[in-house]
Amino acid sequence: MDLETFRRDLTDWLDANADDLTPPYEGFGSMDEQMAHYAHVKRALFDAGFGRYGWPESVGGLGGSPLLRAIVGEEANLRGLTDPNPWTMIEVLAPTVIEFAQPEISARFVPPFMRGDEMWCQGFSEPDAGSDLASLSCRATKTDGGWLVSGQKIWTSFIQYSSRCVLLTRTGEPGSAHRGITALLVDVDSPGVSYSPIETMHGRLDFAEVHYDEVFVPEDRLIGEENGGWQMAMDILPYERSTTFWQRGALLHRRLSDLVAQVSASGNHSDTAAKTLGQAYQSLMAFRSRSRDTQHRLDSGQQLGVETSIDKILITTAEQQLFEAVRNLLPGVIEFHEGLTAARWRTDYLYSKAASIYGGTSEVQRNIVARRLLDLGPES
Numbered sequence: 001m002d003l004e005t006f007r008r009d010l011t012d013w014l015d016a017n018a019d020d021l022t023p024p025y026e027g028f029g030s031m032d033e034q035m036a037h038y039a040h041v042k043r044a045l046f047d048a049g050f051g052r053y054g055w056p057e058s059v060g061g062l063g064g065s066p067l068l069r070a071i072v073g074e075e076a077n078l079r080g081l082t083d084p085n086p087w088t089m090i091e092v093l094a095p096t097v098i099e100f101a102q103p104e105i106s107a108r109f110v111p112p113f114m115r116g117d118e119m120w121c122q123g124f125s126e127p128d129a130g131s132d133l134a135s136l137s138c139r140a141t142k143t144d145g146g147w148l149v150s151g152q153k154i155w156t157s158f159i160q161y162s163s164r165c166v167l168l169t170r171t172g173e174p175g176s177a178h179r180g181i182t183a184l185l186v187d188v189d190s191p192g193v194s195y196s197p198i199e200t201m202h203g204r205l206d207f208a209e210v211h212y213d214e215v216f217v218p219e220d221r222l223i224g225e226e227n228g229g230w231q232m233a234m235d236i237l238p239y240e241r242s243t244t245f246w247q248r249g250a251l252l253h254r255r256l257s258d259l260v261a262q263v264s265a266s267g268n269h270s271d272t273a274a275k276t277l278g279q280a281y282q283s284l285m286a287f288r289s290r291s292r293d294t295q296h297r298l299d300s301g302q303q304l305g306v307e308t309s310i311d312k313i314l315i316t317t318a319e320q321q322l323f324e325a326v327r328n329l330l331p332g333v334i335e336f337h338e339g340l341t342a343a344r345w346r347t348d349y350l351y352s353k354a355a356s357i358y359g360g361t362s363e364v365q366r367n368i369v370a371r372r373l374l375d376l377g378p379e380s
Contacts, residue, residue, distance in 0.1 A: 001053065001064050007071050010050050014075060017044065021081050027340035028347055031204060035119070035161050038082045042116025045072060051114065059098055060111035067299050070246050077250035084251050085206070086119060086158060088244035093120050093166050096236045100224040101185065109164060109185065121188070123153040123167035123210060124233065133168065133233060134177040138212060140169035140184060146219040147171075147184065149192075153210040155358075159195050160208065162188050166236075167212075168229050178230035183223040190215050202350035238304035240359050245315045246291050252284055252315075252322055255348060259322070262341075263329050273329055280318070280325045287314040306372045309365040316355040316362055323352040 025033045045051030054069030055061025098106045112118040129136040138151025165186045172180015192215035197205040224232040334346045356362040370376040
């Protein structure tokens with residue numbers, strides 16, 4: 001399908017259904033409100049057909065370029081219809097599950113995920129295995145008809161709303177590193193799964209610490225091959241550090257427009273304000289240009305790899321620079337002001353501080369670029 005025609009049809013439909021798709025709450029909304037409205041928007045897009053384009057027919061999609069679903073995510077987030085964070089989960093997890101899981105498993109479980117009837121989460125990080133996934137210790141032991149999983153994960157997003165978890169487990173001998181990792185699709189309501197929410201400094205319960213105590217996982221829930229989970233994880237990480245940020249970039253563009261309007265309304269037309277806004281815009285456009293190239297490389301069938309660390313560095317820089325601009329150009333709005341507008345700026349500012357940590361720290365990303373793209377050798 002022609003991309004311009006698709007975008008025009010989509011925006012016409014979004015305009016016609018604006019009353020139904022606009023969030024019913026004021027301001028940022030609670031997590032329960034956000035997640036309920038996210039599911040509503042996803043169902044509406046799916047049922048109208050727009051949410052099915054860019055996905056293979058084998059999982060209920062309508063086929064076509066993955067750029068089509070990038071356009072859907074971009075337009076929805078430019079309009080503020082949903083928060084981009086839950087939207088990222090399907091872009092991170094579904095492509096890899098479709099590629100690596102048994103076809104009947106993908107055909108059964110991915111369509112409800114696409115439609116918003118289900119949310120999934122990602123169980124990778126552990127207390128002693130954050131950026132170093134090869135040292136994970138959550139263990140899956142073979143049993144009749146499947147595996148028994150025991151161990152701990154941390155920083156798991158949205159598990160309280162999730163039906164499934166894409167889980168990395170240790171199935172090889174201790175010390176086998178990446179050669180002994182297996183990926184499983186686990187039902188979150190299985191006996192033995194428990195979690196404790198983690199409150200972030202911006203007052204949300206986005207994450208949780210999760211415990212698995214002899215959790216049975218059927219053998220057909222294997223994603224990829226036994227002891228081949230490292231390959232699956234390396235397939236996921238480039239999506240986590242690239243395509244998902246296209247939607248977040250749309251949010252940042254909207255928030256930059258909000259900032260420009262507020263600064264203009266305040267009467268601050270100084271050279272300093274113009275320079276600060278210009279630098280924020282420049283950083284955001286640098287990310288957008290890079291991310292657009294990533295979307296087109298994905299569309300052409302190229303395998304994404306370590307070069308997506310550049311995308312992660314650029315969006316981190318753009319996000320943190322934007323919300324530092326808010327703090328500098330709207331004095332006191334983050335620290336002292338009351339009201340919905342100030343609360344939203346405050347939440348965005350505090351969340352931006354995590355941008356250099358989630359999805360792989362900025363330090364790790366720069367090391368990847370230095371060693372694997374620029375061939376600068378190990379640290380001295």
